[in-house]
Amino acid sequence: MRRTTYIQALNEALREEMQHDENVFLIGEDVGHYGGLFRVTRNLLNEFGEKRVLDTPISEQAFMGMALGAAAVGMRPVVELMYMDFTLVAADQIFNQIAKYHYMTGGLLSVPLVIRGQQGGGKRYGSQHSQSVESLYAHFPGIRVVAPATPYDAKGLLKAAIRDDNPVAFLEHKMLYFTRGEAPPPEEEYLVPIGKADVKRTGSDVTIATFSYCLLQALEAAETLHEEHGVDCEVVDLRTVEPLDTETVWESVAKTGHLLAVHESYANCGVGAELVARVYEEAPYLLRAPARRLGMAPVSIPVSRVLEEEALPWKKDIIATVLEMERGQKGFRNGN
Amino acid sequence: MRRTTYIQALNEALREEMQHDENVFLIGEDVGHYGGLFRVTRNLLNEFGEKRVLDTPISEQAFMGMALGAAAVGMRPVVELMYMDFTLVAADQIFNQIAKYHYMTGGLLSVPLVIRGQQGGGKRYGSQHSQSVESLYAHFPGIRVVAPATPYDAKGLLKAAIRDDNPVAFLEHKMLYFTRGEAPPPEEEYLVPIGKADVKRTGSDVTIATFSYCLLQALEAAETLHEEHGVDCEVVDLRTVEPLDTETVWESVAKTGHLLAVHESYANCGVGAELVARVYEEAPYLLRAPARRLGMAPVSIPVSRVLEEEALPWKKDIIATVLEMERGQKGFRNGN
Amino acid sequence: MQTADNVTEAVETENGAAQSPSTSEADTGSRTPPASITTDALPSGSATDLDVPALPTELLQEMYRMALTIRLMEEALLAAAEEGQIGGAMHTAIGHEANAIGAAYALRPGDYVTCTYRGHHHGLAWGMDPGRAIAEVMGRSDGFAKGKGGSMHFVSPEHGMMGGNGIVAAQVPHAAGLALASHIRGEERVAITFFGDGALFQGVMHETFNIAAKWKLPLIFYCENNRYSEMTPIWRTSSIEDIYLFPRSYGMNSMQIDGNDVEVVHAAVSQAAERARSGLGPTFIEGITYRLAGHMAGDLETYRPQEEVEMQQAYEPLTVLRQKLLARGIDEARITAIDEEVDEKIDEAVAFAENSPWPDKAETYLDVFVVSAEGE
Amino acid sequence: MQTADNVTEAVETENGAAQSPSTSEADTGSRTPPASITTDALPSGSATDLDVPALPTELLQEMYRMALTIRLMEEALLAAAEEGQIGGAMHTAIGHEANAIGAAYALRPGDYVTCTYRGHHHGLAWGMDPGRAIAEVMGRSDGFAKGKGGSMHFVSPEHGMMGGNGIVAAQVPHAAGLALASHIRGEERVAITFFGDGALFQGVMHETFNIAAKWKLPLIFYCENNRYSEMTPIWRTSSIEDIYLFPRSYGMNSMQIDGNDVEVVHAAVSQAAERARSGLGPTFIEGITYRLAGHMAGDLETYRPQEEVEMQQAYEPLTVLRQKLLARGIDEARITAIDEEVDEKIDEAVAFAENSPWPDKAETYLDVFVVSAEGE
Numbered sequence A, B: 001m002r003r004t005t006y007i008q009a010l011n012e013a014l015r016e017e018m019q020h021d022e023n024v025f026l027i028g029e030d031v032g033h034y035g036g037l038f039r040v041t042r043n044l045l046n047e048f049g050e051k052r053v054l055d056t057p058i059s060e061q062a063f064m065g066m067a068l069g070a071a072a073v074g075m076r077p078v079v080e081l082m083y084m085d086f087t088l089v090a091a092d093q094i095f096n097q098i099a100k101y102h103y104m105t106g107g108l109l110s111v112p113l114v115i116r117g118q119q120g121g122g123k124r125y126g127s128q129h130s131q132s133v134e135s136l137y138a139h140f141p142g143i144r145v146v147a148p149a150t151p152y153d154a155k156g157l158l159k160a161a162i163r164d165d166n167p168v169a170f171l172e173h174k175m176l177y178f179t180r181g182e183a184p185p186p187e188e189e190y191l192v193p194i195g196k197a198d199v200k201r202t203g204s205d206v207t208i209a210t211f212s213y214c215l216l217q218a219l220e221a222a223e224t225l226h227e228e229h230g231v232d233c234e235v236v237d238l239r240t241v242e243p244l245d246t247e248t249v250w251e252s253v254a255k256t257g258h259l260l261a262v263h264e265s266y267a268n269c270g271v272g273a274e275l276v277a278r279v280y281e282e283a284p285y286l287l288r289a290p291a292r293r294l295g296m297a298p299v300s301i302p303v304s305r306v307l308e309e310e311a312l313p314w315k316k317d318i319i320a321t322v323l324e325m326e327r328g329q330k331g332f333r334n335g336n
Numbered sequence C, D: 001m002q003t004a005d006n007v008t009e010a011v012e013t014e015n016g017a018a019q020s021p022s023t024s025e026a027d028t029g030s031r032t033p034p035a036s037i038t039t040d041a042l043p044s045g046s047a048t049d050l051d052v053p054a055l056p057t058e059l060l061q062e063m064y065r066m067a068l069t070i071r072l073m074e075e076a077l078l079a080a081a082e083e084g085q086i087g088g089a090m091h092t093a094i095g096h097e098a099n100a101i102g103a104a105y106a107l108r109p110g111d112y113v114t115c116t117y118r119g120h121h122h123g124l125a126w127g128m129d130p131g132r133a134i135a136e137v138m139g140r141s142d143g144f145a146k147g148k149g150g151s152m153h154f155v156s157p158e159h160g161m162m163g164g165n166g167i168v169a170a171q172v173p174h175a176a177g178l179a180l181a182s183h184i185r186g187e188e189r190v191a192i193t194f195f196g197d198g199a200l201f202q203g204v205m206h207e208t209f210n211i212a213a214k215w216k217l218p219l220i221f222y223c224e225n226n227r228y229s230e231m232t233p234i235w236r237t238s239s240i241e242d243i244y245l246f247p248r249s250y251g252m253n254s255m256q257i258d259g260n261d262v263e264v265v266h267a268a269v270s271q272a273a274e275r276a277r278s279g280l281g282p283t284f285i286e287g288i289t290y291r292l293a294g295h296m297a298g299d300l301e302t303y304r305p306q307e308e309v310e311m312q313q314a315y316e317p318l319t320v321l322r323q324k325l326l327a328r329g330i331d332e333a334r335i336t337a338i339d340e341e342v343d344e345k346i347d348e349a350v351a352f353a354e355n356s357p358w359p360d361k362a363e364t365y366l367d368v369f370v371v372s373a374e375g376e
């Protein structure tokens, strides 16, 4: 296996799917001639032409709605939102239309399309360019939500998302774009199934269920917790937020007895709260202590480096929360 | 005390606040000459004139943004969304702008405005006119969320919302509009504080935390549970969804040992999941059995009467869930 | 606090909103309405140099049959709504029929249409069966969308009907997307989208104007200007009187026509479709029309004088069509025969719908996601 | 899977997006750009019969000082960004200065302004202190918004600056709301809102046009047309060449002017403000300008030929202002004195910002809600 960047993995996935199915087309701001603000769609206009790589004006509502229309007759649009924050600009088309179209038409029409773009904090973009939207997307039924953390998963899941007959929100993270990881070369095609979590680190004491850039933070936190505190975390990469692969998570919790869900969208009414609610619905008996969740602090994501760091639910907070879980309980550790 | 309808209570609150503060004005579709599709703003144009009751074109993004601008210089706009589903049309202005404005300006500006309108199912309005949006609003920090269930609370909370220096989403429910309840006459002014829950039925076995129309469903369910199953529910009317008055809820759970959160927005990443997550963060020791939540089924709210009934998390489901909680546990009942 | 009684009362007040008593008089705003709305079917600026060929009498007869079918279905639906058989917001197209019919007959099989919550006339004109349409509105299992979409979401892909919509203007970019699909695939299909006068003030409309004009999409924007948005007259919210001027600023072909005359509509849509198919891009058509019934079932119509409605009876599509038939030598007897035939057909359709079973509860949970093997 | 190393790499690649290497050539689309962008400062249709009175020499000198202050602050910010002192997306106004300055001096204290993420020039022209402005961009506690808003959210109510915005066109209805407040209160204040050429294709812009025109709000729409939206030239996305024609369809007063000439801008905004204050409603001004630097810090500008940028140097605001001063008899020495004075001022401002403490962590949790006694 070779090593590739996250961006390169996405670019390959798009190219391969455009070759694989002539119904696939790209639409969004700067995606064509410039190749995308973050260069994810680079060179694809040259290869596939102006009918399949469409540079739009700054009209998110219109081009999102157009994606629905085209998808309804079997095209497979991949819509880029330059920042996933702009979800809110096109929210009616996304949540009132795309998410509902299959249902409202009694199944007569389906809208296989992908909404993709980067999100997240860590680069001082401030309140309107740093939000994570996975919980928002997950709240509305009818749209799958995928948020891979590695180049391997990113490529395989983007290909799967494009082939899926449902609308899929494909959430990238600006901190992941230049990360590298192993992936098979282009000639070895693979898909990563939507809806399957992946254990990225095994451990015996606490299950950390997370995804996207928080996965990397959780893995780092796990190392520190292990080295400095003797706590052994199992890190489950959910990869897909809707549907949640609770089976894999519960399997892990069966072993550790502890669950901490971590994500970068707001904690309040977030995916973490959802996972906590579900474990008590479906498998409370697995828990040896209260399940916990961690998300973005309830503030509008400040620009200042020190403030942004404070608001993000990253390594430091993960470590602190796991240690809090430990302090609250005798016999916390299963291993060593 | 006289009896009044929910609509009448709202209309009185608006009139009184417009009299009380000349900065208060109303803006929205059909709110002026017609008096509002649901007649909540009836006669106010006659009394206050065209400068304070503004009939807009169907331009939710623009008039929502205009409310922000006017509020930033001390006006107190009350914006009517004809259906709260249209939140999604104006989502950028609501969540990227209004909710964040105080924070992004480092506290230099504040935007005291109210976004009000009716929501909810039960009248066969279908996917795009029946959603409940409290969980959506609560997810974003910076905006208070209020959802009263009785005419008394509706009047007192709407007045408090208009006087609050923060943006407030004031969520009415179409099934509540023609309900009646006691309220003091106009000459006896009162406010109901934002952020305070109210125990609407005392009981010993299970705490049902809910709000808006689900409160009425919960009260009915409690009667049935009591009469037919001997289960005694305490029903806490949250009234405010952001901030949550967890103190009052935990106080109740301290007594009952059981918590069921019920709301009409989607269960997934909803306020119910949030309440479950919080009880395990803040007061897990109060619980004698897993906390539960109940929300709208994950479907796009169908028109057909039988299907809509099935999707709604109402009386029948509340009863079933409480009985499920009971079945799961010996010594469930505290009382009789 | 409420008692259980109150709750029941609320549950049973279907369409309570619209039926609640009104005290407002017809508009008495400080600004006055333009004269056209009370004196004539068309505002002053409506003259158009559109060439309107006479349609074959046979076709006019078919159109009359269709217009009556729509009209009688709408009336049956209003009656059913009053009985409580239909909930939610049901918007009838009484008075709007010609817009849909003229357009439908001007287009080809394979073309696409999207419309609004006021979409019954489009559905029928595009070939949807009245029985199944009524069943849909009533939420029965034989409805096109199995009762899930209801009145606001008419849909039938086999007829090219790609969906009504509950959100003002949301269906407009959908049609642009359909046109884009045709464009990308190099097909000859055109898309037409219907919307009301109020939709001009939703931003997405203008976003779509620009893209459609720039990309020369095979798209027809059809505005059914009935001079009201819900209870508010258009003159109170529009900065200009003639809506068809907006798209002109995008360099788009745009015209204002008599939307109550099927021949005029047919000519306009034919021309627009021809332009679209030959790569000349989109056309905007403002069809001046009038909604003879309330905005939705239960509307008490306190916001407009009754004389205004009565004045419009002279220009409404069925009247116009009857006049055309008489002028073509079709006699009263023949027309009456059609009337009876349609009447019977609608009775049957209502009976069909009323006998259609309720959907199974399990249906609630289906169609959220497509269940398919691909990609997984 | 990533190693911890990769993570660190990603963390440190500030502005990585824009700095990633590019392979695309300058635009080679099938459609060609209009000649104006490479041959002249103004597109063809730009002639305007606006009466442009000469401004006092004293004022022009002040404007020059302001333009240079903005320019040097922007350059200092770009340098700081390159050093990693500034993150996120920082958009400078190099080349845009005259639009802000001409407008600011044409309006009165008490008037309101909203702008975009490209708002440094408006901030300074409206009187904000460069030291505190830089501190804000750097996220320091002395920033106007205590480092919370940063470059995209310039704000200072005491100067009438009511906020920049990260969402294209979102600030436009805010200004309409400010104008509405003035209208309701019967005040003489006007509001001006700045936006780019790309903002014309956000629906909310058109929604606001209609309302502002209909309600005759005291509002000035000011479009800084720099011919690009991020990396895409306007001719590739706009259905028409002359943007100022869009608002005309709303019956709005609208003009296209040379946005690089402070006297022209001043005259246009003065006229618009006068109209607004006397109840004649909004005006749209398209100021033709050019962004000499990248869209944002780190932009490699592969999407436009270097010659285009060079050609524009002849028309850019500082050049134009210097020419004006020379023509008025202000000699090189006097200009150099100003240059040195401003240079020093900006050095001091940078030093002030760099010495400004970081905000306290506790600050993170403040300003989410207003803490007040009222209403509770």
Ligand SMILES: Cc1ncc(C[n+]2csc(CCOP(=O)(O)OP(=O)(O)O)c2C)c(N)n1
Binding pocket: B029, B058, B060, B082, B086, B089, C118, C166, C167, C168, C195, C196, C197, C198, C199, C200, C224, C226, C228, C229, C230, C295
């Ligand atoms: C975005 C949005 N805002 C408001 C509404 C509520 N609403 C439904 S129909 C309507 C009036 C539409 O008027 P018009 O476009 O003229 O169409 P008509 O109903 O007259 O056919 C309104 C405001 C809606 N459905 N969607």
Ligand SMILES: Cc1ncc(C[n+]2csc(CCOP(=O)(O)OP(=O)(O)O)c2C)c(N)n1
Binding pocket: A029, A058, A060, A082, A086, A089, D118, D166, D167, D168, D195, D196, D197, D198, D199, D200, D224, D226, D228, D229, D230, D295
């Ligand atoms: C709604 C929205 N879409 C996209 C963006 C990303 N974006 C930021 S600036 C910009 C270009 C804006 O161009 P223009 O309006 O011409 O202003 P300029 O930057 O040229 O001053 C874009 C697309 C955004 N901030 N908001």
Ligand SMILES: [Mg+2]
Binding pocket: C196, C197, C198, C224, C225, C226, C227, C228, C229, C230
């Ligand atoms: Mg209308």
Ligand SMILES: [Mg+2]
Binding pocket: D196, D197, D198, D224, D225, D226, D227, D228, D229, D230
């Ligand atoms: Mg620009």
